Amino acid sequence: MVFRKVGVLGATGTVGQRFLTLLADHPNFEIAALGASARSAGKAYKEATKWKQSAPMPKKVADMIVKPCDAKEFTHCDIVFSGLDSDYAGEIEKNFRDANIAVLSNAKNYRRTPNVPLVVPTVNTDHLDVLNSQRKESNLDRGCIVTNSNCSTAAVVVPLKALQDAFGPIDKVSVVSMQAISGAGYPGVSSLDMLDNVVPYISGEEDKIEWETRKILGSVNENASSFELNNTVVSAQCNRVPVIDGHLMCISVKFAKANPSVSEVHKALVNYVCEAQKLECHSAPKQAIVVFDESCPDRPQPRLDRENQNGYAVSVGRIRSDSIFDVKFVSLVHNTVLGAAGAGILNAEVAVKKGLL
Ligand SMILES: NC(=O)C1=CN([C@@H]2O[C@H](COP(=O)(O)OP(=O)(O)OC[C@H]3O[C@@H](n4cnc5c(N)ncnc54)[C@H](OP(=O)(O)O)[C@@H]3O)[C@@H](O)[C@H]2O)C=CC1
Ligand SMILES: N[C@@H](CC(=O)OP(=O)(O)O)C(=O)O
Incomplete structure (x- = not known):
């Protein structure tokens, strides 16, 4: 079975919380790190977050310590899912990509970049094929950015x-x-x-x-x-x-x-x-x-x-x-499943099956 360690950036937010509920029992993706702003970094996730989901907070994340969104803290992750505020997503996601980590982003910042796929997973997963070229242009073997839609x-x-x-x-x-x-x-x-x-x-x-x-x-x-x-x-x-x-x-x-x-x-x-x-x-x-x-x-x-x-x-x-x-x-x-977190997760599942992640 294919197995990947994943991080969630913006883990304390609305989309971040949805990521965690969808990833908690995922058979292939294991939550390995959580990131948010300096306001949350250093705190246990349960202290840093105003949990607003109707499902309870997954036990496995409650005591995890939230990290700053610094790629050095996520080197053990194969993939990071980003639910970052778009005011900060641009620079942070680029830093992660350049650190050779695959980024699956909900933010709007890179959706219009010519070599970045903008993918709704039940529509245009053929667009993920552009990742080979994106990586070649950046001289990276794993690092990349994939966006999902508004x-x-x-x-x-x-x-x-x-x-x-x-x-x-x-x-x-x-x-x-x-x-x-x-x-x-x-x-x-x-x-x-x-x-x-x-x-x-x-x-x-x-x-x-x-x-x-x-x-x-x-x-x-x-x-x-x-x-x-x-x-x-x-x-x-x-x-x-x-x-x-x-x-x-x-x-x-x-x-x-x-x-x-x-x-x-x-x-x-x-x-x-x-x-x-x-x-x-x-x-x-x-x-x-x-x-x-x-x-x-x-x-x-x-x-x-x-x-x-x-x-x-x-x-x-x-x-x-x-x-x-x-x-x-x-x-x-x-809007927070196929419109946000779920899209990032299903895009990653398709990319893994196609040998792109
Ligand atoms: N809500 C939705 O339905 C959809 C949202 N999106 C997009 O997803 C992203 C997240 O949206 P949403 O969850 O609604 O937003 P929230 O405001 O609920 O969450 C924002 C997250 O970003 C973190 N953050 C804020 N500033 C920084 C910083 N300087 N450095 C690192 N992390 C930071 C916050 O951490 P902290 O708690 O520490 O402040 C929090 O985890 C946005 O880009 C949004 O446009 C896309 C599709 C749908
Ligand atoms: N703008 C959307 C949510 C959102 O954040 O969209 P985008 O990811 O395109 O910025 C809404 O308010 O319902």
Whole structure:
């Protein structure tokens, strides 16, 4: 059995805590080190962290001493997962990569770097092939950076990938999001802003959905050193709503050539199978897209459906034809699982199976 020692950077934060719950009983990855800011370094994890997960803190991490995010403290790790605040992730993740450690990052800093894969694990794990070239350019044999997407983007690209595979190029997409408060980290948005309210603005989010979708649905270039962006035009509007976990997106799609029926769209989403499933990765969902038909007209819902397939599936419902676009539907992602920590873990599982980590 393949076995890797892993570190978690930003282990005390919202995404870091999710990493630890998902890694606690992982058969291939053993948590070997935890890192956070100077405020937390030197303390036992249970003292440094305001634990906010509904699952209890894993016993094995409670007494681990949090380290500063200095690569010298993590040399025994094969892989580090990063849930670092993006104000600091840029420099820290580069230092780890340069110290020849593989970094799987949730932060936005390197998502647009040409030779860095931006991977949603149930969509575009073929993009991991660029790691060979990235390592060659940096003269490293193990060190690399792989990013996973913005959490909302994950809810968009999974169904779009299934539709693009089945019906060819997608011309235009309109997305309206209703995003959970855990997306803003802890303590996040103040309760006075959030209770009895919807906040129709999330800084930088619309641009991320519009741009990241094109890289993720794009292709690896000819010599596997970079990526060609896909031509789909995406327009996003983002809102923060009083939900703890789970981003719900209303998505309208116009195809370049096809105009499939609602039942053909339903079938394409149900039948979608990704590489992580074919490789039988430990965390891969059995069903990458959970589809609700007309018998469940009010699904998916965050509270009822965010845990589908342990949070690694996207749930889609309300598929119907549209008078401006071709088809519209609602898509739900667990923002801290497939939208964040789970994506990093499943990306690593795929990369290990492909001999890239
Ligand atoms: N929440 C979500 O749904 C998603 C988040 N992301 C991204 O993941 C990252 C983490 O987000 P989130 O968990 O929500 O954020 P939090 O604010 O909850 O956590 C931030 C983490 O970064 C650490 N940190 C802060 N400053 C430093 C520093 N100077 N040096 C080292 N560590 C530091 C904190 O440690 P300490 O406790 O010691 O301050 C904490 O562990 C961000 O880049 C975010 O954009 C991506 C997708 C989804
Ligand atoms: N902006 C997202 C979470 C996030 O941190 O996104 P990113 O990793 O793209 O910065 C939200 O608020 O729901």
